[in-house]
Structures are given as structure tokens and as C-alpha cells.
Amino acid sequence: MDSSPEQPSKPNNSTHSPPLPIPPHQVQESPVFSYISNLSPIKPDKAALGSQGFPGINSPPLVFRSPHINPKSQPSFLKRPQSAGSSDAGLSEQNESCKDTLTVAEESRVSSCHLSSRLISCPQKEFIDDSKPEKASSPPVCGNDYLTDIVNMDGGDSDSSANLTPKSSDDVSQSQHELLDSKESAENTEDKDDTRREEMKMGAASVTLEQAEEYNLKDSPSDLKSVVPDQNSGDGNGPPDLHPRVEPDKSVGHALENQSGGRSMAENAGSGHVFEVGCNLLSESLQVAQDCGRSLENTGVQCTESLENKVHGHCAQIVQHQHGISRRCLQFEDTQGKIIPNSGYQISSGSVGYPRSPASPAGSEVLESASLNRPASPSNRLLANMTPPFFSPQTSGNYNSKLPKRSGIGLHLNSIVNSMQMGSGAKVSMRSAERGSFNGLGKKSMSITGSSLRHNFSTSANVEGVPISDESRHNEHASDAANSASTLSPCSMKPLYEPVVLKPIELQPNSSNKRMCTSETSDSFVDFGQSSPKKKRKKTLDAGDGSGCKRCNCKKTKCLKLYCDCFAAGIYCAEPCACQGCFNRPEYEDTVLETRQQIESRNPLAFAPKIIQHLTEPPTNVCAEDGSHFTPSSARHKRGCNCKKSKCLKKYCECYQANVGCSDGCRCEACENVYGQKGEFGMIKDLISKHGEKLDSSFGTTLESVASKDGLLHNELYNPHSLTPLTPAFQCSDHGKGAPKAWLSSGGYLQSPESCLTYLAPYGMSPGQAGNPDTHNMIIEANTGIMDLVSFGQGIGYGNEHTVNQLSPRCEVPRNDGRLAALPDPQDWENTSRAQTYANHQVSSANSLRWRRSSTHFDGNKPDEAADFDGGLYSILDDDTPEILKEIPMPPNAIKVSSPNKKRVSPPHGQGAELGSSSSAGLRTGRKFILQAVPSFPPLTPCIDSKGATGMNNSQKSSSGK
DNA sequence: GAGTTTGAAACT
DNA sequence: CAGTTTCAAACTC
Numbered sequence: 005m006d007s008s009p010e011q012p013s014k015p016n017n018s019t020h021s022p023p024l025p026i027p028p029h030q031v032q033e034s035p036v037f038s039y040i041s042n043l044s045p046i047k048p049d050k051a052a053l054g055s056q057g058f059p060g061i062n063s064p065p066l067v068f069r070s071p072h073i074n075p076k077s078q079p080s081f082l083k084r085p086q087s088a089g090s091s092d093a094g095l096s097e098q099n100e101s102c103k104d105t106l107t108v109a110e111e112s113r114v115s116s117c118h119l120s121s122r123l124i125s126c127p128q129k130e131f132i133d134d135s136k137p138e139k140a141s142s143p144p145v146c147g148n149d150y151l152t153d154i155v156n157m158d159g160g161d162s163d164s165s166a167n168l169t170p171k172s173s174d175d176v177s178q179s180q181h182e183l184l185d186s187k188e189s190a191e192n193t194e195d196k197d198d199t200r201r202e203e204m205k206m207g208a209a210s211v212t213l214e215q216a217e218e219y220n221l222k223d224s225p226s227d228l229k230s231v232v233p234d235q236n237s238g239d240g241n242g243p244p245d246l247h248p249r250v251e252p253d254k255s256v257g258h259a260l261e262n263q264s265g266g267r268s269m270a271e272n273a274g275s276g277h278v279f280e281v282g283c284n285l286l287s288e289s290l291q292v293a294q295d296c297g298r299s300l301e302n303t304g305v306q307c308t309e310s311l312e313n314k315v316h317g318h319c320a321q322i323v324q325h326q327h328g329i330s331r332r333c334l335q336f337e338d339t340q341g342k343i344i345p346n347s348g349y350q351i352s353s354g355s356v357g358y359p360r361s362p363a364s365p366a367g368s369e370v371l372e373s374a375s376l377n378r379p380a381s382p383s384n385r386l387l388a389n390m391t392p393p394f395f396s397p398q399t400s401g402n403y404n405s406k407l408p409k410r411s412g413i414g415l416h417l418n419s420i421v422n423s424m425q426m427g428s429g430a431k432v433s434m435r436s437a438e439r440g441s442f443n444g445l446g447k448k449s450m451s452i453t454g455s456s457l458r459h460n461f462s463t464s465a466n467v468e469g470v471p472i473s474d475e476s477r478h479n480e481h482a483s484d485a486a487n488s489a490s491t492l493s494p495c496s497m498k499p500l501y502e503p504v505v506l507k508p509i510e511l512q513p514n515s516s517n518k519r520m521c522t523s524e525t526s527d528s529f530v531d532f533g534q535s536s537p538k539k540k541r542k543k544t545l546d547a548g549d550g551s552g553c554k555r556c557n558c559k560k561t562k563c564l565k566l567y568c569d570c571f572a573a574g575i576y577c578a579e580p581c582a583c584q585g586c587f588n589r590p591e592y593e594d595t596v597l598e599t600r601q602q603i604e605s606r607n608p609l610a611f612a613p614k615i616i617q618h619l620t621e622p623p624t625n626v627c628a629e630d631g632s633h634f635t636p637s638s639a640r641h642k643r644g645c646n647c648k649k650s651k652c653l654k655k656y657c658e659c660y661q662a663n664v665g666c667s668d669g670c671r672c673e674a675c676e677n678v679y680g681q682k683g684e685f686g687m688i689k690d691l692i693s694k695h696g697e698k699l700d701s702s703f704g705t706t707l708e709s710v711a712s713k714d715g716l717l718h719n720e721l722y723n724p725h726s727l728t729p730l731t732p733a734f735q736c737s738d739h740g741k742g743a744p745k746a747w748l749s750s751g752g753y754l755q756s757p758e759s760c761l762t763y764l765a766p767y768g769m770s771p772g773q774a775g776n777p778d779t780h781n782m783i784i785e786a787n788t789g790i791m792d793l794v795s796f797g798q799g800i801g802y803g804n805e806h807t808v809n810q811l812s813p814r815c816e817v818p819r820n821d822g823r824l825a826a827l828p829d830p831q832d833w834e835n836t837s838r839a840q841t842y843a844n845h846q847v848s849s850a851n852s853l854r855w856r857r858s859s860t861h862f863d864g865n866k867p868d869e870a871a872d873f874d875g876g877l878y879s880i881l882d883d884d885t886p887e888i889l890k891e892i893p894m895p896p897n898a899i900k901v902s903s904p905n906k907k908r909v910s911p912p913h914g915q916g917a918e919l920g921s922s923s924s925a926g927l928r929t930g931r932k933f934i935l936q937a938v939p940s941f942p943p944l945t946p947c948i949d950s951k952g953a954t955g956m957n958n959s960q961k962s963s964s965g966k
Numbered sequence: 967g968a969g970t971t972t973g974a975a976a977c978t
Numbered sequence: 979c980a981g982t983t984t985c986a987a988a989c990t991c
Contacts (some may be wrong), residue, residue: 560985566975567985606976646973655988656972 555580556588563588564599566610571596574611614642615662639663640680644670652677 556577558568563577563586570577570588576596577588587595603610616639641659644667650656652666652675659666665680666672675681 557986561975565985567987569987572975603975610975643974648973650972650988654972656974658974661988 556583557581558583558586562586564596566603571599572611574600609642612642614658615639615664616642640665640667641670644668645672646670647672647675651675652681 556563556568556570561567563571563581563583566572568577568583568588570581570583576590577583577586589596600611639662641662641664643658645652645657645659647657647670650660652660652670652672655661657672657677659670659672660677660679663679666675666677666682668682670682672682
């Protein structure tokens with residue numbers, strides 16, 4: 005509490021401060037985008053932005069970090085509850101930020117009108133409304149307004165930009181931003197309207213594919229449904245609250261969508277952005293998308309409307325799917341009905357899912373309604389914050405895909421992981437993840453049922469995750485998937501920080517989880533901070549049960565310290581929580597944000613995922629599991645534990661809790677960690693390092709192959725692989741079986757082989773869980789499904805490798821896809837790598853990006869984290885955020901990190917080091933690239949190339965694209 | 967359900 | 979950076 009009060013003032017700052025708008029731009033501008041954009045006529049810029057924005061998330065980190073994101077996401081989140089207040093200063097800023105994000109995203113969309121209606125939704129409303137009631141004229145309008153504005157801008161720009169090189173896009177984006185700014189400055193609705201109109205015109209003219217796509221999308225029944233519902237929900241249902249919140253997300257989502265949608269199609273196919281590619285998306289969809297993309301590209305992007313329409317129809321769907329995937333949650337929701345069904349996967353937006361789906365649609369509806377009703381309800385908060393955007397605007401869902409996940413990425417992961425653990429068996433709840441969401445967001449938010457997961461996946465974004473919940477809710481309503489939705493307890497998860505929300509695509513039906521969630525959510529209203537201890541226990545118990553929802557029981561910290569799992573996960577406390585005097589609610593977003601910032605300022609990695617995986621190992625781990633175990637040999641806790649009495653055999657031990665082995669960084673005594681003792685890890689690393697090169701090369705090849713297949717991924721692959729880790733996801737899915745594949749695929753996340761490490765969710769599942777084959781399987785299976793998850797790391801925990809992969813938004817879909825989407829942006833990759841994300845999750849990617857940007861995190865911190873592990877990539881996930889930033893520097897070597905004794909963290913920073921050291925070139929390059937990428941973003945090529953990554957990129961792009 | 971233990975987080 | 983205190987979860991009864 006105390007802190008809270010203090011912090012409160014900061015929130016605004018936090019939102020602003022963290023977000024460094026610029027960085028995103030940079031990112032957008034990054035060569036990658038340009039490169040992509042080049043490939044595809046469509047503009048890339050936004051995507052980047054979007055990604056950035058979304059990420060939030062993730063996860064928690066997102067929130068903190070990424071200023072960019074924050075602005076967007078945070079605002080959305082924060083604002084909602086407090087909206088008016090918080091926004092004061094922020095409104096304009098938020099608006100801007102939102103606009104920016106929106107613009108970017110929207111640009112691609114051009115068709116803004118349509119989209120706008122979709123997207124728009126609330127978030128904008130909040131901002132806009134506040135400033136401008138006028139637009140409000142039509143609720144959708146708000147969204148439209150933005151959209152239109154943005155869109156128009158974008159549209160025109162995009163179109164032109166599309167034709168133009170990426171640079172143009174950048175310019176355009178800038179111009180757009182300027183326009184937006186100007187508009188914003190003017191804010192006068194009139195001006196905006198005018199501009200919008202103009203833009204609209206422009207857009208109409210230019211609209212071309214994007215619009216067509218959008219339209220198609222809308223039109224597209226199944227896919228559209230998801231979308232539409234969202235819209236509906238947004239418009240109709242859309243609880244204003246949600247919408248507003250959502251808007252930000254939307255922006256992100258839009259961006260994503262736009263990207264995906266507009267150019268996206270082409271890009272997706274080509275660039276492979278496809279963020280989400282929706283792993284879930286069916287391969288078919290992918291193919292279609294590719295085809296579309298090809299066609300588009302061939303046509304020069306400007307396809308005749310007819311073509312576009314057709315293409316769009318497919319592409320759009322695909323895109324949506326992809327987005328959904330990437331977004332996971334969000335789109336998924338939409339997709340849930342669609343994709344998932346098709347694919348047979350059910351994806352929940354990850355943790356996100358919770359929110360969404362209660363057990364049944366009805367449930368979802370309930371949730372939604374509840375959320376809606378509740379203005380500030382916790383569930384809403386997280387979700388709302390995160391989700392709304394996504395949801396409401398249906399598109400959001402689609403869009404979301406990108407962002408979200410990200411998010412997740414971050415904080416969430418932890419929570420998520422926890423949740424997962426809790427869910428031990430099948431279910432996993434991602435609080436943290438969600439917490440991302442997030443990003444991050446809510447730990448609790450996501451829950452996945454194992455069994456169901458397998459088939460159905462719930463992914464959370466990260467951070468993404470949490471937000472999703474709301475969206476998911478909406479989506480769910482719309483879609484039905486509710487049932488599917490895994491779970492989500494709405495409750496939990498709201499990633500505070502993260503903007504992004506992933507919608508779980510599907511939720512599984514675990515009714516139980518969902519139910520719990522729902523019930524919880526309902527409760528949450530009342531309880532929110534009030535909850536009695538009993539409940540808490542229930543939570544924990546439940547969580548343990550698999551309900552997935554975790555609850556905190558904070559009594560003195562007001563849920564504003566890391567002691568609070570929810571807070572740590574970047575999630576708002578929900579009903580299930582038995583916390584007292586809880587400030588970790590949407591109502592107190594400002595406070596929460598401030599607090600987070602403070603904490604981050606102290607320890608940038610505070611919200612980063614705690615567990616990292618070694619890429620190299622993953623396979624093994626995976627294999628091990630066969631599902632069953634995950635223990636990722638490679639996975640390790642960043643900081644390491646400090647157990648003295650528990651011998652690392654109890655949950656007191658974070659490592660054990662996360663189902664990961666202890667590493668050199670651990671200061672534990674008498675370590676008997678079943679997942680691996682200190683020494684082992686080092687050995688493993690060594691082995692890895694030894695074989696790393698080979699792996700890397702293999703990876704590259706494999707990746708390429710994959711990419712070629714998938715087409716998508718690429719980005720991720722390319723990327724920095726390394727870094728990106730998060731990205732997504734992929735996952736391999738195979739579970740273990742294909743470990744290698746998974747690996748590779750996952751590699752996206754994981755990254756470069758070199759990197760070896762991937763992030764794991766902070767906590768994972770309980771050992772049992774980890775061990776649980778189920779979970780594993782789930783994950784794996786999920787792969788097919790996709791998961792967003794966590795992006796971030798958080799989520800999953802251990803086990804994670806898979807989980808990680810799964811988490812990764814992009815992921816997945818089937819591993820096959822691999823594609824995922826995601827990564828379109830190299831940046832994202834990076835982002836993802838870390839995180840998420842997330843807050844969060846590819847979702848991370850987006851989130852991660854944000855985070856990274858968020859200066860705080862990265863600065864310094866990451867490196868440390870990275871360092872922790874040796875070489876690993878670890879950081880990637882965690883840091884998602886920071887990494888980028890940090891990465892820049894990338895120290896070439898960093899070797900290990902963890903200080904052995906050390907208490908806490910402080911990794912020397914190793915990321916760079918790790919990279920350098922460990923992996924060898926690959927990683928190094930990767931990161932470097934990343935770094936480079938960030939700034940400029942040349943095509944991926946550099947780094948990965950060595951491995952062929954670049955080639956991959958291109959090829960992939962080409963393949964996907966054409 | 968209450969109380970104890972444990973180790974992370976926070977504080978100095 | 980190290981030591982101590984605070985906190986909440988995990989665990990035990």
C-alpha cells in the first residue's frame with residue numbers, strides 16, 4: 005500500500021517514461037521491416053510498432069519496460085479504470101501513443117472504416133472519447149476515427165508505402181505519426197474527422213489489398229466471426245471499459261492486423277510475419293496466405309480488389325489466424341471457433357484463455373458481461389486492459405495476435421508458469437503469464453488444461469496473456485469457443501501491465517478451470533482486494549489442482565511487491581485472490597505501474613522471466629518427456645535459488661518450483677534438485693557449447709527447411725534467433741519427439757541454437773507438472789495448436805521448453821508452421837526471444853520489443869540476466885525486453901552469469917556474453933543483429949545468415965510471401 | 967485451519 | 979555488496 009500511494013503519482017510517468025516511443029519507431033524502421041516491406045508492398049512499419057506496442061507485456065515486463073508499449077498498452081490498461089484520471093496528462097499522450105500504435109497498425113489496414121469499426125472499440129473511446137466525444141458519435145467511430153485516421157493515413161501511406169520501400173513506409177509512418185500528432189494536438193475531432201476523411205479517401209484509393217483483406221476478413225465467415233463477434237462485442241457488448249482498454253491493444257492488434265492484414269497478407273506470406281501465423285492456422289491457411297501473399301506480391305501488392313478480396317478472404321483469414329496465433333489469445337478467440345476447430349487445435353489465448361472462456365460460451369459470456377459490468381473489476385482490469393482491445397475490436401483479436409503475445413509476455417510467465425504448475429496436470433494456469441500479461445499479466449489468467457490443451461491449446465500471450473482474458477471473453481462470446489477456451493479464469497489474469505492481451509483462442513473447455521475462473525471472477529468483483537485468506541488458499545489449492553488460477557494472499561504488501569505472485573506476474577489480482585488491501589487492481593493501474601517502474605528501476609529484470617532454457621538442450625528435455633518430463637535440463641532459473649534447507653527439493657526452491665534444474669548461478673546448499681543440480685547445468689552447457697556449432701548449423705538448415713516449409717517463421721528464425729527467442733514460439737511441438745524440430749521450430753524462440761537457452765516461464769509447473777507428461781504433451785500437442793502462451797517465459801515454466809515454445813505466440817501452430825508468425829519483425833524476435841512477454845510473449849515479441857525499448861529493463865539488466873546463464877539465450881526470454889536494448893551492446897561473451905554465490909541476480913550481463921561465448925557466432929550474430937536490427941533493421945540477413953538464417957528469411961519470405 | 971518453515975524480496 | 983528484516987508461499991500438523 006505504502007508503495008502504492010507513493011507510486012501512484014508515477015503511473016503516468018511510468019506509462020510515459022517507460023515507453024520510449026522512439027525506439028519503436030526505430031524498430032519499425034528497422035531494416036527488417038523495410039526489408040519485409042520491400043518484399044511485400046505493404047508497409048512494415050507498423051508492424052514493428054505494433055509489435056512493440058503490444059508486447060507489453062507482456063507481460064509485466066512489458067508494462068514496465070516498454071515505454072512504447074506502455075503507452076499504448078498501459079494507457080489502455082491503466083486508463084481504463086482510471087482512465088480519465090490517469091490519462092489526464094496521459095490522454096493526449098495516450099492518444100498519441102495509441103494513435104501511433106493504431107496508426108501504424110491501422111495504416112496497413114487502411115480499410116480502417118471496416119476495421120475501425122472493429123478495432124476501434126473502446127480503447128480509443130476512452131482516449132478519444134475523453135478528448136473527443138464527437139467521434140464517439142458512433143462507438144465504433146471512435147475506433148474508426150482512430151482507425152480512419154490511422155488507417156487513412158496508413159492506408160494512403162500504406163498503399164504508397166507498400167509500393168514504396170520500407171523506408172517509405174517508415175516515412176509514412178512518421179508522417180502518419182505526425183499527422184496523428186497533429187491531429188491529436190488538434191485533437192479536435194473535427195480536424196481528425198477531416199483528416200480521417202482525407203485519409204480515408206487516401207486509404208480508399210490506396211486501400212487496395214489491405215482493405216480488401218480487411219473486408220474479406222470481415223466478410224469471411226469463420227474468421228470473420230471471430231472478428232465480428234469481437235466487433236459486436238466491442239460495439240455492442242463491448243463493455244466500454246473493455247473497449248477502451250482494448251483500443252490500445254487494438255492498436256497493437258490493429259497494427260498487427262494491419263500488418264498482417266494489409267500487407268500482412270503478402271507480408272505474412274512473404275515476410276512470414278504472420279506473426280502468429282497462427283500456428284493454429286491451418287497449414288492450409290498458411291498455404292493460402294502464402295499463395296495470397298505471392299499473388300499479392302506478384303501483383304505488386306496492389307491487387308485488384310477482386311483478387312484482393314479473394315486473397316484477402318483467404319489471406320485475411322489466414323492472417324487473422326496468424327494473428328490470432330501470434331496474438332494467440334486474441335485472435336484465437338476469434339479463431340477459436342475457426343481455426344482451432346479447423347485445426348482441431350484449440351488455442352486459448354494462452355493464459356489468456358482464462359478469461360475468456362469459461363467453460364462454456366455461456367460462461368465466457370458471463371465473464372464478459374461480468375467484465376463489462378465491472379468497470380474495474382480485476383478481471384476486467386487485466387483482461388480489460390489487455391484484452392479489451394483485442395476483443396472488442398474483433399480485429400483486435402486478430403491484431404492481438406501479434407502484440408499480445410508478447411506480452412506476455414514477461415511477468416506473466418512467472419505467474420503463468422506457476423499456474424501451469426498448479427495446473428499441474430493438464431491445466432496450467434498462467435497467472436503470471438498472463439500477467440501478462442504478460443506480458444504479461446496475469447498469472448492467473450491463463451490456465452490450460454493439459455489434456456484439453458493438447459488438443460486445444462490455450463496460449464496466453466503473454467503477457468499477453470492476461471489481457472486476453474477479456475478479449476477472450478468477448479471473443480468467446482462471439483465465438484463460442486468459450487467452451488473451448490481453456491480457461492481462463494478471467495480472474496486472474498489480467499495482466500496489468502501488459503497491454504497486450506492474448507486471447508486465448510480457445511479455451512479449453514476445461515470447465516473446471518474456466519468455471520473456476522468465472523466463479524472467481526465473479527467473486528473477484530467483490531473480493532478484489534478483499535478476498536479472505538481462505539480464498540487465497542483455495543486459489544493456491546486450486547491452482548495446484550489445476551484450476552490454474554492462482555491467487556495471492558498478500559496482506560501487507562498490498563499486492564504491489566514482488567512478493568505478490570500476481571503483481572510479479574504482471575497480472576491484476578482477481579477474485580480468487582485473498583489479498584487484503586490490494587492495489588493490484590485495474591482501478592489502481594497508475595499505482596501499479598508506478599510501483600512496477602520503481603521496482604524495475606531497481607531491478608530491470610524484476611519482472612523478467614525467471615527461467616531460461618537452453619536451446620540446445622531443449623530437445624533433450626523435450627524428449628525426455630515424452631512428454632512427461634520436461635525438465636528441461638537446459639532450462640534454468642536466471643537468478644538461481646538460494647536454498648539452504650530445502651535442498652532444492654521443495655517448492656520453496658524457485659528452481660524446483662519451475663521444474664528446472666539448478667545452475668551454477670544458484671547459491672543453494674546441498675542441492676538435490678531432481679531437475680538438475682548445479683554442476684550439471686554447467687556440464688550441459690559445455691556440451692551444448694561443444695555441439696552448439698553443429699547444432700547451430702543444423703538449426704540453420706533445419707530452420708531454413710522449416711521456413712521454407714512454413715515460410716513464415718522465418719523471421720523468427722532469422723532473427724536473431726537468438727534473441728528472439730521468444731518469439732515464439734513455435735514449438736515444436738513434437739514434443740519431445742521431434743525434439744529437434746521442436747527445437748528448431750521453437751528455435752524461434754529459443755533461438756538460435758546457440759542460444760541454447762530459451763526462456764522458460766518463470767515458474768513452471770510444478771515438478772509434477774513439469775514432469776507431467778501431460779503438460780508436456782499438452783504443450784506439444786498444443787503446438788499444433790499453438791500456444792501463445794507465454795511468451796514469455798513466464799509461462800511456462802519449465803517444462804518448458806515446450807512450454808516456452810508453446811508460449812510463444814507465434815508459435816505455433818503446429819510446429820510445422822512454425823512459422824509463426826511471428827516474428828515478422830526481427831525485432832519481435834528479439835523481443836520474443838527474451839520474453840515473453842509477456843509480458844509476454846512473442847507476444848512476446850511485441851512485448852518484448854516494448855520491453856526492450858523500455859529502457860529500464862534492458863539497460864544493464866538484461867545483460868546480467870543473460871549472463872546468468874551462460875550462454876544462453878536465456879535472457880532472451882526473460883528479457884525480452886531488455887535484451888534488445890541490452891543486446892545492442894551485446895557483449896560478446898558473456899559467459900556465465902550467474903554468480904555463483906550470488907544472491908540474486910545480477911548477472912553480469914551476460915547476455916551478450918552468453919551469446920558470444922556460448923554460441924558462438926550464431927548467437928552473437930543473432931544478437932548483434934538484433935541490435936542492429938533494432939536500430940535499423942536491415943534485413944535479417946546478417947546474423948543468422950551465416951547460418952543461412954538470412955537466407956531463410958528471404959527464402960522464407962519468398963516462400964511464404966510467394 | 968492454524969502454525970511453522972522456508973527462501974525470496976525488500977530494506978538498511 | 980553484505981547483512982538483516984519482512985513477506986508470503988509452502989509445508990506440516
